[in-house]
Amino acid sequence: MAGGSEDPVNDPTRRQAGELEGAVLAALWASQRPLTAPELQRALPAGLARTTVATILARLHDKGTVRRTRQGRAFAYSPVVEDxxxxxxxxxxxxxxxxxxxxxxxxxxxxxxxxxxxxxxxxxxxxxxxxxxxx
Structure with missing residues (x-):
């Protein structure tokens, strides 16, 4: 590409659409209890920002894929379906x-x-x- 910038569409280090959602759901399915965003962040591959995890959880909640319940000042998330x-x-x-x-x-x-x-x-x-x- 012009100017030496990388092509984000063909960048092999870029995650596939839905890959992070899948990883979040896998962590929730593996858990025996609802998890907060910080707990999920620790359960996921290193390097994910807390805001990224929170955004993924918000999207999954908006889609009806996870439910959230108050846990202190935060929300804890659990999958709506079992697998x-x-x-x-x-x-x-x-x-x-x-x-x-x-x-x-x-x-x-x-x-x-x-x-x-x-x-x-x-x-x-x-x-x-x-x-x-x-x-």
Whole structure:
């Protein structure tokens, strides 16, 4: 680039979008209790500023991914869902609810599944259709 400045888009040291959110969620899932921003900062890779951690937590809270409760003068955060699979399912439901054409969205999603994933969806649907006494 002109002037010798670095290209931030192609900078290999720059974190991928969502990478820090994922690290924060992983730390929260690993914890047995809600954590404050300073506690999370200590649990995450070195070098993250407290303000960065606080910003990530605020964004996750705004998205409904974490809940916060008062702990003294600070907030303590905990995940809304119990694991990464539940988070992915929540995001999928959010996208489905966002659109006007639920059938079209599902049809396009299904059309792009691998044959292994199609088999898995069929098995899961069959399992969920069984009477609860048989499960």
């Amino acid at each position: 990464p699979a539940a988070l992915s399912a929540q995001r999928m439901h959010t996208e489905l609810d966002r659109g006007d054409d639920r059938s079209g969205t599902l049809a396009r999603f299904i059309s792009r599944l691998s044959s292994d994933d199609e088999d898995l969806v069929r098995a899961l649907l069959a399992s969920s259709a069984e009477p609860k006494e048989q499960r």
